[in-house]
Amino acid sequence: MRVKKQKRHRRAVRFYTACFGFREPFKILCDGTFVHHLLANRITPADTALANTLGATVKIFTTRCVLAELRSLGDAYSDSLNAARNLITARCDHEKRKSAEACITEVIGENNSEHFFVATQDAELRKKFQEIPGVPVIYGLRNALFLERPSTFQHEFAKTVEEERSHMTDLEYKMLKVKKRKVATDEARDFPDANEDHEDRILEAQDLKRNIKRNRMDTKDKAQFKRKKAKGPNPLSCKKKKAQGNTDAASAKERSVDDSARNRSRKRKRSRKSKNTTEPIVG
Incomplete structure (x- = not known):
């Protein structure tokens, strides 16, 4: 049960932070009935108990009218008066004392611009704040504190604001219409011949297209790539053909030349002796 209550409280806090801009530390505005309930049920320290309920740090406020009302209730609420004096006093600007309900209602106003959480035990005041957008209400039940769920009116208001x-x-x-008109007049003033230049460019582009079409009509279609044809062998690299008879005569002639060369090499060279040579004397 306690886990479900914490989830419900966190969901409500996320709703107020996302839709109405509440930020930490949360400000809590207490009346005399809530302070008296905290002391009667020993829910102390109050800031720790409220921080655990909201899941964030808090600052507790009250008003001078609330203090004056507690003072007027006598000695039975003296402890509550002393505890309320330790809280931060919110500015209410009332010269004459008003009831706590009227004072807190005026401090909250129509849209709760100060982003206060209201802590009260007054059932009528809690019901009144459910009809004001962006006013979360905290109340005590025995020794536990509860944050009321956002009312259907608050959900619908947040939806309409988002739309x-x-x-x-x-x-x-x-403002946007006036700004557009001003920009158009400034452009017309700075560039008076802008429209004429634009028309000239269009005409030039049309003439260019016509000339391109005429050139295409005049020129014949040509193949982009020529196919390579098979070519014959290079005549310079080929040998000339010779007749059969000529080859035989040439071979016979080569043979005779070889034979004569061999005969010449076989001839013996004779050495000639000189006539003046004498035989050696034997002695």
């Missing part, structure tokens, strides 16, 4: 953010307001639309 309005996605669309332009009438003022924004008028």
